[in-house]
Amino acid sequence: MIETLPADVAELWPYEPRWTKVGGYHLHHIDEGPAGSPDAVVLLAGNPTWGFLYRDIIPPILDAGFRVLALDYLGMGRSDHARREEEYAIQHHADRVRAQLRGAGVERAVFFMQDWAGPIGLTAALDRPGLLAGMVLANTFWGEQSEFQKNALGWRSLHAPVSGALLLGKRRMFTSALRLSGPRSIHDGAAWKAYNLPFDAHTSPGSTYAFPRAISTGPGHPTHELARRIYDAMATEVFDIPTRFVWGDSDAVFTREEQEATFRARLPRGEEHPTVVVPGGRHFVQEYGPQQCADATIAVAQEAFG
Numbered sequence: 001m002i003e004t005l006p007a008d009v010a011e012l013w014p015y016e017p018r019w020t021k022v023g024g025y026h027l028h029h030i031d032e033g034p035a036g037s038p039d040a041v042v043l044l045a046g047n048p049t050w051g052f053l054y055r056d057i058i059p060p061i062l063d064a065g066f067r068v069l070a071l072d073y074l075g076m077g078r079s080d081h082a083r084r085e086e087e088y089a090i091q092h093h094a095d096r097v098r099a100q101l102r103g104a105g106v107e108r109a110v111f112f113m114q115d116w117a118g119p120i121g122l123t124a125a126l127d128r129p130g131l132l133a134g135m136v137l138a139n140t141f142w143g144e145q146s147e148f149q150k151n152a153l154g155w156r157s158l159h160a161p162v163s164g165a166l167l168l169g170k171r172r173m174f175t176s177a178l179r180l181s182g183p184r185s186i187h188d189g190a191a192w193k194a195y196n197l198p199f200d201a202h203t204s205p206g207s208t209y210a211f212p213r214a215i216s217t218g219p220g221h222p223t224h225e226l227a228r229r230i231y232d233a234m235a236t237e238v239f240d241i242p243t244r245f246v247w248g249d250s251d252a253v254f255t256r257e258e259q260e261a262t263f264r265a266r267l268p269r270g271e272e273h274p275t276v277v278v279p280g281g282r283h284f285v286q287e288y289g290p291q292q293c294a295d296a297t298i299a300v301a302q303e304a305f306g
Contacts, residue, residue, distance in 0.1 A: 046115020
């Protein structure tokens with residue numbers, strides 16, 4: 001785990017670290033706002049980011065009076081790294097999220113989910129009925145590969161033992177992708193240091209190696225049944241809760257026409273509100289439209305918690 005942040009990173013991320021020990025690993029989260037409230041906004045990030053992605057989104061939510069938690073998965077952010085790829089299975093991530101929230105005394109949550117937070121957060125909700133009181137979905141998916149991933153040159157090589165390890169480990173493919181698909185404000189300085197910090201500190205790719213290999217490529221893939229379970233459950237009463245969408249319209253990986261349209265059509269309240277579109281926003285929409293993300297989250301929390 002990363003106990004202390006560099007001074008320039010700490011200026012951007014001034015929150016007290018909190019730790020939950022799950023399965024022998026120390027997992028990091030922050031917990032701000034009304035102490036002890038059973039209701040909380042829970043911010044879940046994706047690959048290769050951590051809670052830092054929400055640094056400009058947390059203050060407005062706190063100002064609105066809500067308790068806020070931002071969680072770092074195993075192998076991401078300030079949390080410990082595992083040694084074996086199977087420890088990063090999506091079901092295990094979801095189980096650990098539930099353990100962190102249980103340890104923090106969170107009984108009802110509004111999840112903000114982007115990228116891998118979709119499969120992880122939705123699975124956590126399915127495995128703990130009553131936990132999810134509302135949700136914001138942003139440039140995310142449910143576990144099955146997108147059309148982009150099916151057709152991208154070399155994508156399948158990420159699943160191979162040799163080329164996958166090279167691209168995802170030594171080359172830091174996804175931190176490089178973060179720079180390409182994020183605004184210029186994160187290209188250097190303290191923000192860029194913060195995003196690279198977990199991998200500099202551990203000298204390993206952490207979850208970034210396992211995440212792309214966990215994307216289901218169809219029947220027979222280890223994640224396929226989980227993705228199918230989420231897809232089938234979307235239309236059920238489990239997800240008949242306050243729902244909003246925030247979507248960067250320039251994301252090539254998870255597009256409005258494919259992932260967002262599917263979520264909106266299947267979720268019981270998916271069509272209730274128009275999508276908040278962030279013009280020019282790419283995959284990491286939190287970096288392009290933090291205020292839009294915060295506003296959508298506050299609206300859901302007000303509806304969910306009263």
